[in-house]
Amino acid sequence: MVIDAIFNPENWAAVPAGFWAAVFFVFGCIVGSFLNVVIHRLPLGESVVSPPSHCPHCKYSIPWWLNIPLVTWLWLRGKCANCRAPISPRYFLVELLTGLAFLACWLQFGAQSAPLALAYALLLAGFIAAAFIDLEHMIIPDELTLGGIGAGLLCSFFVPALHDAATLTGSLKQSLLGAAVGGGIIYAVLRVGKLLFGRQQVALAGETRIILGETAVILPDKEIPYEELFYRQSDTVQLHATTVELIDRCYRDVTVKLSPARLQIGDDRFSPDEVHYLEAVTRALTGLSSTLQG
Numbered sequence: 001m002v003i004d005a006i007f008n009p010e011n012w013a014a015v016p017a018g019f020w021a022a023v024f025f026v027f028g029c030i031v032g033s034f035l036n037v038v039i040h041r042l043p044l045g046e047s048v049v050s051p052p053s054h055c056p057h058c059k060y061s062i063p064w065w066l067n068i069p070l071v072t073w074l075w076l077r078g079k080c081a082n083c084r085a086p087i088s089p090r091y092f093l094v095e096l097l098t099g100l101a102f103l104a105c106w107l108q109f110g111a112q113s114a115p116l117a118l119a120y121a122l123l124l125a126g127f128i129a130a131a132f133i134d135l136e137h138m139i140i141p142d143e144l145t146l147g148g149i150g151a152g153l154l155c156s157f158f159v160p161a162l163h164d165a166a167t168l169t170g171s172l173k174q175s176l177l178g179a180a181v182g183g184g185i186i187y188a189v190l191r192v193g194k195l196l197f198g199r200q201q202v203a204l205a206g207e208t209r210i211i212l213g214e215t216a217v218i219l220p221d222k223e224i225p226y227e228e229l230f231y232r233q234s235d236t237v238q239l240h241a242t243t244v245e246l247i248d249r250c251y252r253d254v255t256v257k258l259s260p261a262r263l264q265i266g267d268d269r270f271s272p273d274e275v276h277y278l279e280a281v282t283r284a285l286t287g288l289s290s291t292l293q294g
């Protein structure tokens with residue numbers, strides 16, 4: 001492959017031993033600088049390519065000579081060159097971390113194959129972006145997770161050595177299997193988490209009028225869609241109400257239980273399909289996962 005030829009040690013016999021290690025580190029820092037943009041903009045739904053880097057406080061467009069990874073942040077002591085507003089240490093940290101990650105990939109896999117080292121470096125770059133976004137926003141954008149699956153398959157296609165596979169099909173098969181196993185583990189964590197911690201209490205500020213609508217529980221300040229509450233047929237939302245009003249009748253001081261298949265008010269049972277609107281006055285809502293209902 002062309003890349004292998006570029007990195008072929010015979011072609012670089014005259015170059016000092018640490019040269020490629022330094023190249024990987026510097027390249028990693030530059031990628032880290034881009035990751036900072038990704039971390040800042042992706043969760044906000046902004047483009048990661050335009051506009052060019054600018055100070056979030058004064059919108060000062062940062063010229064290239066003040067956009068040098070690691071150096072700029074240190075040189076300006078973590079402040080904007082224009083308005084002196086503090087720039088988060090995260091920028092420095094992500095650049096350094098990514099640089100070190102790329103360096104480590106080169107040291108570990110470089111001797112074996114440069115594309116292999118690059119593929120692992122790319123994977124780590126994705127992890128770094130995901131980790132910092134997760135830390136701040138408690139989400140990992142689809143662009144990273146789904147994009148990561150795509151990038152993983154592509155890398156497997158171009159770098160079969162990733163899977164110790166000799167052939168392309170072998171590598172792709174391994175890659176798809178890996179995606180299924182990885183996705184399966186995450187899904188299992190979700191299921192187990194729901195089972196173990198599936199009890200969710202929504203405390204209300206005193207007696208509150210809530211509405212069980214057709215698609216969501218409507219609280220004074222927010223709506224909770226049923227799909228967030230009902231994960232399985234057996235999941236239940238329970239509340240004790242001082243009053244319950246249906247279109248044609250009224251209850252006082254009763255327990256209401258709602259699951260996807262059944263609505264129970266006191267001793268009366270309904271199908272949720274026949275009750276499109278229910279108004280209740282209550283102090284708290286409890287979402288119960290099936291295993292906790294005893």
Ligand SMILES: [Zn+2]
Nearest residue numbers: 055058080083
């Ligand atoms: Zn500024």
